[in-house]
Amino acid sequence: MVTELTCAADVSAARDFIQRNGLTFENGFDNLAGVFENGKLVAVGARAGNILKMLAIEPSHQSGALLGEIVTDLVNRGFSAGFESLFVYTKPEYATSFEALNFSLLVCHERVALLEYGTGLEQWLASAHHLIRPGANGAVVMNCNPFTLGHRHLIETAAHRVDHLYIFVVREDRSVFPFEVRIRLVQEGVRDVPNVTVLDTSHYSISNVTFPAYFFKERDPVALIQMELDLALFAARIAPPFGISTRFAGTEPYCEITAGYNEAMKRVLPNYWIEVVEIERKHTDQGAISASQVRAKLADEDWTGVAELVPESTLAWLRSAEAASIRERVHQNKGRH
Amino acid sequence: MRIVKKAQAGTMQSSDLMVFVEPAETLTVEIDSTVKKQFEHLIRQKIDLVLATQGVTTGKIHVTDRGALDYAIEARLETALKRGGEV
Structure with missing residues (x-):
């Protein structure tokens, strides 16, 4: 018993x-x-x-x-x-x-x-089946906490280089901005880019299951195995049905874990015939744009600063009444996520 | 009978099955089985019969089976429905 x-x-x-x-x-x-x-x-x-x-x-x-x-x-x-x-x-x-x-x-x-x-993965793939486009396609996996001009730049640049670009938004709700908001701001922010599709990662990429360390600040041997497993899962099970032959990522000057993840991409994905392309981050005069800068400026209520970093659609949402509780939360929580 | 809350019955042992039921707008029956290729149609038939007998018309039914015989399927599903259902 x-x-x-x-x-x-x-x-x-x-x-x-x-x-x-x-x-x-x-x-x-x-x-x-x-x-x-x-x-x-x-x-x-x-x-x-x-x-x-x-x-x-x-x-x-x-x-x-x-x-x-x-x-x-x-x-x-x-x-x-x-x-x-x-x-x-x-x-x-x-x-x-x-x-x-x-x-x-x-x-x-x-x-x-x-x-x-x-059989969750199979069901998830089946539910996304109608989004699959023919051709040599690319993918980005992003948290977008929240969507910035940096994300926009990465997506535009990547979309130019492939037939179709899939934007996988991390579903795991561990960030200041909840998943529903993050994906909506991505959808609004890329509405005018013709060859992109926005979808979510479910449990199967950068999630609490595949890569929990992403949501903490740990970098240890376990995190390394998790990253590689996360990428092997992407390469073996997600990329083939979507026809993904290139995975894009922004260069990572700030976060050690994400930089490590980019390195792991270059180690793991080529074994599955997936090319890894790192795209130089978009800069302002204060350095590379990042979502954490946006949250910091939001916490300081520096709206001119925020406006320099995010597209109209994100800015409008951040100013809306719906965002009141998030503005409050950003104030209290000046952490990484 | 109407499913009003999540419930489960059964085990993962060989020759048994686990049944998960939860409320939903429509009726869906998902079957995972180690003998799915050979017997999915019979498992489904049995489940549909029990659902009809109990008057269940909506809900999500998920079954993971390890080669259970039909009386086990009936008993486990009935139990799960009694736990999660309301007459």
Whole structure:
């Protein structure tokens, strides 16, 4: 029977068990579940948000029903907590064990495999199928927090170089400007560019699942693996159906994580025959335009400054009554996102 | 019966299935199964029958199956509907 491990002694037993099975114990989970046999743990697994992790089964008990029991428990709890999609990171050799539980493999990169419960990626691709255009196409993945003249410059330059440009706006809501606003400002800001399509990334690019470190300021070996996995997923599963042969990015003078992501692009994407093009950022006399500058000027209520950095459409929205709560939030939160 | 809240039933064990139901404007039935190629039509038939018997006309039904037999499908779906439904 699966039990939730909550008391300190159980958690510490689980930690030993996980480490003995060659995995790293990480704090910050929502549930930790285990199965005991004669007072000893024989299976452990955890859920953090929509990610299942630290799944370990005693070697002598593998290939039985224990994995299914633990995963059932964690999936039920995740579903009750309101998550539509659940994901698991595991070693590539265990991917088939999860496929037998109706998980589907998203991507394998070096020593890591990422799977999702159900068929969300296929459904997402099917729902975007009508947006697919023929030709040698390009893509940018952007957060646009909010949409600036810098984004506009990147999009115009990129759109010139390809038949069609897809603009994937990061769906994950970890930024000051909520997703609905960010994507709307992009749509309004590129309305007059003929060969672009704006769509969202769902869970499948720069999300809490594929690349959580993007939303923090960490740069460690884990972040590096995440970036590469995120890019391998893009290259292997998203780029082919959309006919994407070039991925564009702006040069990154400010943020170490994003600069690292650009470097990872150049390492990973060419292996999948995708060209990486970095486009020099648009400058004003105060340096390269960035969304964080816009937020800083917004926080200082420097409207002349803001107007120099954003297109009309963004400016009009920022001044609108709808933006009142965001102006307030920018005031209080002068962070990166 | 009308589905008024999210609910689930079942397990991921072999020969069982998990059923997720939630309210929606229209009726959709999604089936993932390890034996989808061979038996999707029969699983769907069974689900449609149970939904009709229970008078469910709207909602999102998601099934992940590992080769459950038809009585298991019936029992799991009925349970999920009882948990998430209102007569």
